Amino acid sequence: MVRYQIPLSRSAHTGKNHCRSNYTCLGSLFMVTQSRRSFMTSAAAGIVGIPLIHAAAPAPPKFSLGIQAFSLRKYSLDDALRHTKELGFDAIEFYPKMFPVTNDLSLIKTVLQKVRDQGLTISAHGVNKFTADSEANRKVFSFAKQAGIKTLTADPSADSFDNLEELVQEFDIRVAIHNHGPGHRYSKVLDVLQAIENRDQRIGACADLGHYIRSAERPVEVIRLLKGRLYGIHLKDVAEMQKKTEGVILGQGHLDVPAVFAALDQVGFPEDGALSLEYEKNPDSPLNDIRQCVAIARNAMAS
Numbered sequence: 001m002v003r004y005q006i007p008l009s010r011s012a013h014t015g016k017n018h019c020r021s022n023y024t025c026l027g028s029l030f031m032v033t034q035s036r037r038s039f040m041t042s043a044a045a046g047i048v049g050i051p052l053i054h055a056a057a058p059a060p061p062k063f064s065l066g067i068q069a070f071s072l073r074k075y076s077l078d079d080a081l082r083h084t085k086e087l088g089f090d091a092i093e094f095y096p097k098m099f100p101v102t103n104d105l106s107l108i109k110t111v112l113q114k115v116r117d118q119g120l121t122i123s124a125h126g127v128n129k130f131t132a133d134s135e136a137n138r139k140v141f142s143f144a145k146q147a148g149i150k151t152l153t154a155d156p157s158a159d160s161f162d163n164l165e166e167l168v169q170e171f172d173i174r175v176a177i178h179n180h181g182p183g184h185r186y187s188k189v190l191d192v193l194q195a196i197e198n199r200d201q202r203i204g205a206c207a208d209l210g211h212y213i214r215s216a217e218r219p220v221e222v223i224r225l226l227k228g229r230l231y232g233i234h235l236k237d238v239a240e241m242q243k244k245t246e247g248v249i250l251g252q253g254h255l256d257v258p259a260v261f262a263a264l265d266q267v268g269f270p271e272d273g274a275l276s277l278e279y280e281k282n283p284d285s286p287l288n289d290i291r292q293c294v295a296i297a298r299n300a301m302a303s
Helices: 038-044 077-086 103-116 135-149 159-170 187-195 209-214 219-225 256-269 287-302
Strands: 064-069 091-094 122-128 152-155 176-180 204-210 228-237 274-277
Touching: 064 122, 064 219, 064 287, 077 091, 077 103, 091 209, 091 274, 103 122, 103 135, 122 135, 122 159, 122 274, 135 152, 135 159, 152 159, 152 204, 159 176, 159 204, 159 256, 176 187, 176 209, 176 228, 187 204, 187 219, 204 209, 209 219, 209 228, 219 256, 228 256, 256 287, 274 287
Parallel strands: 064 091, 064 274, 091 122, 122 152, 152 176, 176 204, 204 228, 228 274
Antiparallel strands: none
C-alpha cells in the first residue's frame, strides 16, 4: 500500500472541506491504494489502509484413502458400499468374494454403477492367486480391464512370473505382491524384492503393514525399500510383533501412523496407488472401530 496525503479544498458555497478525490477521507489523510482492485477489496471489508490477510486455499490431500472390502466381509455389496461412503473413504479395494472375477459384462457394469452411485472409485482388486495356468491368469486380467481396475493385489507362485510379465505389458495393469506374514512365501520384504527383481516395473508390491509387523519387519523401512515398486498399502496395525497376535485400532499397536504417511510421501507413493485400510477384527460389528481408524489416518495425512 502506498500512502499519499491529498490537500483539501474549501467549498465556496458551504465553507466545508471537500476531497479532490472520490476516495474516503480519514481526516486530512487519504489512503490511496496502488490499484483500484486492491482498494475495492479493502473497502468491501470496511477497512481502508489495512491490507487484508487472505486464508490460503487448503492443499489437496496427497493420498486417496480406501478400504479393503474384507474389512466389511459380513455385509452385502450394497451395504458395504454404503458404509464405505458413510465412513469417509474415497475408494474401495474389492476382494474376490464381494466382486468375483467374471467375464459377465452386465454384472461388471452393475457393480461399477453401484460404486459410482456412492461417489467412490475402485482402487484395486485382490488378493488374487496366480499360477502357471496362463488361461486362468488371463481371465483375471481381462476382468480387471473391463472393470477399469489398475492394480491387482496378488499372491503369485514362482512359476507364474513369466506369464505375468507378458500380461502386465499387454493389459497395462499392475500386479502388487501381497505379503501374508510368518510362514508365507512373501513373509519378508526381501522375499518380494527378490521376486520382482529384473521384472517389468508394473510388477511390484502391496505392503500389508500388519503382516510385516508380524514378520518382525519395520513398516517405514519396508516402504522405503519398496520405493518405485510400491503400488498398494494395507494400512493395518497389530498388538504384538509376533506370528500370533490380534488386530488393533491404528496406532494402538506397533504402527507409527504419521511416520507411515511421511514415508509414503518421501517415496512418491503413486496418486492412483491402492491405499487401503484393512481392519480384520470384530467382523460382525466393525464400524465404530473402523471409524476411529479413519479419524487417525486422516489426522496423520493432514499433518
